[in-house]
Amino acid sequence: MPDRSEPNLSALRLAVQRARHDASLTWDELAARSGLQRRSVQYLVSGERIGTLTAWWKLAQGLGLRFSDLVEALDAPNPTDEVVVDRWP
Incomplete structure (x- = not known):
């Protein structure tokens, strides 16, 4: 196990962005499938x-x-340092 003092939340957010992109889901679709408000998804993924x-x-x-x-x-x-560029429609 890596020796870390904090969880890598940036990597977690990036993993969600990549998975959403790979699944060709819009933010609205992801929110609906997750049972979360769109804005809640945005808050989580943006940090x-x-x-x-x-x-x-x-x-x-x-x-x-x-x-x-x-x-x-x-x-x-x-x-x-990788960033997934996306716009919130």
Whole structure:
């Protein structure tokens, strides 16, 4: 297990962005499939809010992922500099 003092939330957010893009889902579609408000999804993915485990679990379900597969990004060794460019319609 990596020696980290904090979870890599940037990698978690990036994992959601990648999975949404790979699934060709709009933010509205992801919100509907997750049972979350669109703005809540935006807050989580932008980093404006840390969110609850339940909210991240719902996002994983909406993306068709196992929660454990999504949150393994928290152990990523280094914060990523990669950015997924997206506009909020």
